[in-house]
Amino acid sequence: MTTLLEHSRIALASLRANWFRAALTALGVVIGVASLVAVTAVSAGAQKEVADSIRRLGGNVIKVDGEFITVGIRQSATDRTITPQDIAALSQLPAVTATSPHQAIESIVVSAGRNQANTWLEGITPTYSDVQNQTVVRGRLISGADVSFGRSVMVVGLDAEQRLFPGESAIGRTVRVGSQEFEVVGVQARRGALADENLDNRIFVPLPIVTRVLLGGTNVVHVDLRVETEADIEPTIGAIEDLLREQHKLPDSYPDDFSAEDQARIIREAQRATTTFRVLTFSLGGIALLVGGIGIMNMMLVSVQERFREIGIRKSVGATPWKVQMQFLIEALFLSVLGGIAGVLAGIGATRLIGVFAGWQTIVSVPSLILAFSVSFAIGIFFGYYPARRAARLDPIAALRYE
Amino acid sequence: MSRDAVPAVIELADVTKVFRSGEVSVEALRGVSFAVREREFVAIMGPSGSGKTTLLGILGCLDRPTEGSYKLVGQEMSALDETRRARVRGERIGFVFQAHNLIPRTTAYKNVELPLVYAGVPSAERRGRVLQALASVGLAERVDHLPNQLSGGEQQRVGIARALVVEPSVILADEPTGNLDSASAEELLTILGRLNEEGATIVLVTHSSEVAEHASRIIRFADGLVVADESTERVRSAAPLGAVG
Numbered sequence: 001m002t003t004l005l006e007h008s009r010i011a012l013a014s015l016r017a018n019w020f021r022a023a024l025t026a027l028g029v030v031i032g033v034a035s036l037v038a039v040t041a042v043s044a045g046a047q048k049e050v051a052d053s054i055r056r057l058g059g060n061v062i063k064v065d066g067e068f069i070t071v072g073i074r075q076s077a078t079d080r081t082i083t084p085q086d087i088a089a090l091s092q093l094p095a096v097t098a099t100s101p102h103q104a105i106e107s108i109v110v111s112a113g114r115n116q117a118n119t120w121l122e123g124i125t126p127t128y129s130d131v132q133n134q135t136v137v138r139g140r141l142i143s144g145a146d147v148s149f150g151r152s153v154m155v156v157g158l159d160a161e162q163r164l165f166p167g168e169s170a171i172g173r174t175v176r177v178g179s180q181e182f183e184v185v186g187v188q189a190r191r192g193a194l195a196d197e198n199l200d201n202r203i204f205v206p207l208p209i210v211t212r213v214l215l216g217g218t219n220v221v222h223v224d225l226r227v228e229t230e231a232d233i234e235p236t237i238g239a240i241e242d243l244l245r246e247q248h249k250l251p252d253s254y255p256d257d258f259s260a261e262d263q264a265r266i267i268r269e270a271q272r273a274t275t276t277f278r279v280l281t282f283s284l285g286g287i288a289l290l291v292g293g294i295g296i297m298n299m300m301l302v303s304v305q306e307r308f309r310e311i312g313i314r315k316s317v318g319a320t321p322w323k324v325q326m327q328f329l330i331e332a333l334f335l336s337v338l339g340g341i342a343g344v345l346a347g348i349g350a351t352r353l354i355g356v357f358a359g360w361q362t363i364v365s366v367p368s369l370i371l372a373f374s375v376s377f378a379i380g381i382f383f384g385y386y387p388a389r390r391a392a393r394l395d396p397i398a399a400l401r402y403e
Numbered sequence: 404m405s406r407d408a409v410p411a412v413i414e415l416a417d418v419t420k421v422f423r424s425g426e427v428s429v430e431a432l433r434g435v436s437f438a439v440r441e442r443e444f445v446a447i448m449g450p451s452g453s454g455k456t457t458l459l460g461i462l463g464c465l466d467r468p469t470e471g472s473y474k475l476v477g478q479e480m481s482a483l484d485e486t487r488r489a490r491v492r493g494e495r496i497g498f499v500f501q502a503h504n505l506i507p508r509t510t511a512y513k514n515v516e517l518p519l520v521y522a523g524v525p526s527a528e529r530r531g532r533v534l535q536a537l538a539s540v541g542l543a544e545r546v547d548h549l550p551n552q553l554s555g556g557e558q559q560r561v562g563i564a565r566a567l568v569v570e571p572s573v574i575l576a577d578e579p580t581g582n583l584d585s586a587s588a589e590e591l592l593t594i595l596g597r598l599n600e601e602g603a604t605i606v607l608v609t610h611s612s613e614v615a616e617h618a619s620r621i622i623r624f625a626d627g628l629v630v631a632d633e634s635t636e637r638v639r640s641a642a643p644l645g646a647v648g
Contacts, residue, residue, distance in 0.1 A: 006520050013508065013509070014508075309503055310506050310507070313500075313504070313505070313506055314506070314517070315465075315489060315492070316463065316465065316492055316498045316500075317493055317498070317518040317521060318489055318490060318492050318493015318494065318521035318522055318569075319489060319493070319521050320485075320489040320490065320521075321486060321489070322486065323489075396465045396466075397460050397466055400465070400500065
């Protein structure tokens with residue numbers, strides 16, 4: 001133990017004597033470890049976000065989307081295949097516990113006094129809140145009466161509220177959509193994002209106002225269905241497909257004019273694109289570590305070469321090959337482990353920056369830090385071994401004669 | 404007391420050393436036999452290429468003889484592996500080199516402490532021994548100096564302190580005054596003479612007869628063989644007859 005401590009001191013002293021070179025050498029390890037830490041943190045954050053989204057938006061939800069029917073060159077947003085009859089039939093399917101038709105105008109500029117905001121207008125019925133776990137932080141939800149009486153009321157998302165009424169509450173205020181005026185009756189609790197869409201920038205009004213008043217029609221583009229359990233999702237999707245093809249009288253040769261998907265899968269698939277990106281960054285981190293390791297090996301080889309004479313003196317005063325090897329191995333370990341520590345710190349810093357600037361959720365976990373640290377330790381041993389072995393095997397007479 | 408009654412520190416019997424490089428082989432030592440007894444101060448002299456440096460390498464367990472036997476304090480050295488030889492070097496032999504004796508950027512204290520560290524001497528015991536060794540070469544005040552803050556003579560004295568600190572069976576010095584001015588050289592040789600009087604066995608390699616005269620015995624080398632082995636009293640008496648250094 002004494003000698004281990006001594007070797008550590010010797011190694012530190014030698015690194016300090018060439019600190020700039022040591023710092024540059026360790027840089028590869030720093031970058032590699034930092035990117036591994038950051039990527040792992042972003043990955044863990046993204047996974048948690050998926051889980052959170054699924055929990056927040058409600059599981060066991062099937063989204064049925066109608067598609068455009070083109071008549072000649074004219075098409076309108078309500079020329080959709082999901083008719084009120086379809087919705088009635090869908091709600092009769094076994095395992096379906098709630099049916100929520102909704103219709104969106106995906107980009108519309110609305111105003112409140114002098115403030116304007118580009119938002120996503122969604123026409124909904126009261127079942128929407130059941131299926132999509134919608135709640136309010138203030139006021140109330142869209143009610144059945146709002147829908148039956150076609151009341152001009154509105155529930156706004158938190159982000160939409162901030163844009164239209166900066167720093168104020170929207171409750172009781174008026175929002176203009178085209179020539180229509182709506183009274184804000186509720187503010188939706190935060191829901192986050194579904195895939196890339198910010199659910200907090202949406203505004204919600206009773207469904208008939210969107211279909212009949214704003215768009216002119218009765219059909220809708222979307223129906224969300226809630227089923228009892230996760231196991232019901234796949235069979236129900238099959239049943240929906242059969243039912244809608246029959247409702248729409250599609251010949252066998254025609255493709256579906258609708259789509260039915262598991263909402264949780266949409267969320268997971270949206271993350272898949274970023275997964276590819278993360279895998280790429282992760283491999284780049286690995287390459288940086290490899291290059292860093294080779295850098296350490298190179299510096300150690302130079303260091304051994306420069307210190308032939310010193311190695312000779314050490315051997316002449318009783319250093320065994322093993323002790324010489326330990327000294328140089330510890331030196332390589334110091335380089336890589338100090339690089340690893342710096343890398344962990346840089347990685348945590350980078351993760352914070354990513355969190356702030358990209359707005360992604362990130363989780364720096366202790367196991368990932370331990371892993372990054374272990375990797376840098378392993379690199380020190382692996383790339384330090386050969387130079388240390390060379391030093392250990394040096395012929396003492398040749399080493400002493402070296403000038 | 405007769406010389407043979409004093410135990411031998413070094414015993415060489417028919418030692419040869421052949422260096423091979425490819426097809427060429429060079430016989431550096433061609434059958435060397437002699438013994439060095441405790442408290443002797445031996446100078447090994449000879450022109451360059453005579454094999455004296457090769458011999459010092461073997462005596463110092465830095466190298467092994469090709470053939471023959473080398474016993475250090477009665478123990479056979481010629482068959483030991485590198486790890487065992489390293490331990491012998493650390494515990495039984497003190498080296499003083501011609502120059503660049505010290506590890507750079509490392510204080511005199513740390514340099515002298517090094518053999519004790521490798522020998523596994525506990526740190527509590529090390530301090531006293533290091534300070535004593537440095538004091539015995541007159542460097543008590545220079546303990547924390549780095550090699551580049553010391554004069555050439557002082558650096559060599561640190562080298563002697565490092566050789567002394569393990570209380571070795573023999574001190575091997577390879578041209579220790581080679582890089583020193585005459586005053587420093589004289590001072591160094593005086594220290595070696597005093598250590599010898601205090602009981603140290605010293606083997607010194609040199610090509611200078613002035614340096615060799617500080618020894619009590621001179622072994623002359625030529626072409627890998629011992630050509631003369633005499634005590635300095637005899638050398639001095641023979642000097643008028645034209646002995647050459």
